[in-house]
Amino acid sequence: MAYTIAEKPEEARAFAAETAKDEDPAKRTAFDEKVAAEGKIEPRDWMPEKYRKTLVRQISQHAHSEYVGMLPEGNWVTRAPSLRRKAILLSKIQDEAGHSLYLYSAAETLGVSRDAMLEALHDGRAKYSSIFNYPTLTWADVAAIGWLVDGAAIVNQVSLQRCSYGPYSRAMVRICKEESFHQRQGYEAMMALAQGTPEQKKMAQEALNRWWWPSLMMFGPSDKDSPNSEQSMAWRIKRDSNDDLRQRFVDMTIPQADYLGLTVPDPELKLNAETGHYDFGEIDWDEFWQVVNGNGICNRERLQNRRDAWDKGAWVREAAMAHADKKAARKLAAAAE
Amino acid sequence: MSKEWPLWEVFTRSKAGMHHRHAGSLRAPDAEMALQNARDVYTRRGEGVSIWVVKSVDITASDPDDKGMLFDPSDDKIYRHPTFYDIPDEVGHM
Numbered sequence: 120m121a122y123t124i125a126e127k128p129e130e131a132r133a134f135a136a137e138t139a140k141d142e143d144p145a146k147r148t149a150f151d152e153k154v155a156a157e158g159k160i161e162p163r164d165w166m167p168e169k170y171r172k173t174l175v176r177q178i179s180q181h182a183h184s185e186y187v188g189m190l191p192e193g194n195w196v197t198r199a200p201s202l203r204r205k206a207i208l209l210s211k212i213q214d215e216a217g218h219s220l221y222l223y224s225a226a227e228t229l230g231v232s233r234d235a236m237l238e239a240l241h242d243g244r245a246k247y248s249s250i251f252n253y254p255t256l257t258w259a260d261v262a263a264i265g266w267l268v269d270g271a272a273i274v275n276q277v278s279l280q281r282c283s284y285g286p287y288s289r290a291m292v293r294i295c296k297e298e299s300f301h302q303r304q305g306y307e308a309m310m311a312l313a314q315g316t317p318e319q320k321k322m323a324q325e326a327l328n329r330w331w332w333p334s335l336m337m338f339g340p341s342d343k344d345s346p347n348s349e350q351s352m353a354w355r356i357k358r359d360s361n362d363d364l365r366q367r368f369v370d371m372t373i374p375q376a377d378y379l380g381l382t383v384p385d386p387e388l389k390l391n392a393e394t395g396h397y398d399f400g401e402i403d404w405d406e407f408w409q410v411v412n413g414n415g416i417c418n419r420e421r422l423q424n425r426r427d428a429w430d431k432g433a434w435v436r437e438a439a440m441a442h443a444d445k446k447a448a449r450k451l452a453a454a455a456e
Numbered sequence: 457m458s459k460e461w462p463l464w465e466v467f468t469r470s471k472a473g474m475h476h477r478h479a480g481s482l483r484a485p486d487a488e489m490a491l492q493n494a495r496d497v498y499t500r501r502g503e504g505v506s507i508w509v510v511k512s513v514d515i516t517a518s519d520p521d522d523k524g525m526l527f528d529p530s531d532d533k534i535y536r537h538p539t540f541y542d543i544p545d546e547v548g549h550m
């Protein structure tokens with residue numbers, strides 16, 4: 120899925136270094152034509168250095184997001200309201216770990232090592248989706264995440280299935296297959312609360328109030344403030360603009376909120392009879408940039424948890440490797456006798 | 457920084473009678489753990505009844521630059537296809 124067979128990390132690195140120096144205009148033209156004709160670019164195809172760098176940044180950020188996304192939900196595993204909900208939540212979190220793995224693998228085909236990506240995350244150079252820097256205060260937040268955050272992720276990922284880079288596109292296809300259950304279980308949990316006691320319904324409404332705007336922010340800055348988007352669209356790395364995807368999400372989600380009998384916290388929201396789309400209020404872009412730049416409620420806590428998990432797991436990784444080396448050496452010695 | 461775990465390619469057979477197909481890759485210290493991880497990551501929804509894992513470094517792949525040399529020669533050998541031959545309708549399905 121992620122790798123075409125034998126995308127060996129060392130070879131991927133050497134290939135990346137080699138293509139970076141090669142600026143043959145004929146290759147550039149062939150590349151542009153292939154992409155324009157909806158052809159897929161594979162790891163060993165020549166590609167412009169900027170294309171490679173853009174993909175490494177985007178795919179590794181995406182991988183980090185899948186990983187960090189487990190943390191706010193992990194907060195509720197031991198306190199899920201029933202065994203059924205607990206099993207579901209565990210399973211969803213396990214899926215997210217897999218998503219993170221597929222994406223790290225896809226990024227590795229571009230010649231960047233997994234440890235280097237993790238290092239960039241741990242020392243704060245790399246970004247991940249800001250949505251995960253908000254806290255999960257009640258069980259309803261877990262429901263709202265499934266419904267809204269995974270819902271928004273699906274809109275984005277469905278679009279990325281058509282990305283021009285083969286390994287990324289294949290990872291998206293696989294992820295989309297698994298993602299649908301995430302949204303449905305969240306909506307079902309939200310439904311249970313919205314149709315429950317007045318206190319439960321209030322809990323659901325408050326969670327929607329907390330997660331609505333951050334979910335809209337997941338699609339990134341508005342098109343007019345997103346200078347890199349144009350090149351990414353031309354290279355078919357991105358297939359739809361941030362604002363288009365955001366609109367798609369709003370249009371899909373409002374009827375779902377209506378069914379729950381919950382109100383989206385936006386006084387300006389209304390159906391535009393002319394366009395057939397919902398008009399909505401202005402996003403608080405100051406908040407958006409604050410969280411992106413590390414000043415969200417949970418930025419520090421999330422990164423610290425990530426670093427702790429990595430550091431505390433180091434002895435396990437090292438012991439497993441030492442054990443494997445020892446076993447291999449023993450086998451070799453036995454064969455030599 | 458400690459040594460990165462080696463990379464493995466994972467092949468799964470979706471059901472008896474089918475070929476094993478490339479499912480993806482993962483990192484693991486040895487074959488045993490690669491199998492266990494592959495089971496957890498790639499067969500969580502009945503996608504497999506059998507798994508192969510092989511170290512990525514042990515796979516020899518053809519060079520993409522040789523694509524033309526290796527594969528173009530088969531393009532002009534249309535007589536390898538059944539449709540190359542005209543058989544009268546009277547003969548019936550063949």
Ligand SMILES: [Fe+2]
Pocket residue numbers: 185214215218272294298
């Ligand atoms: Fe995911």
Ligand SMILES: [Fe+2]
Pocket residue numbers: 215269272298301
């Ligand atoms: Fe998800």
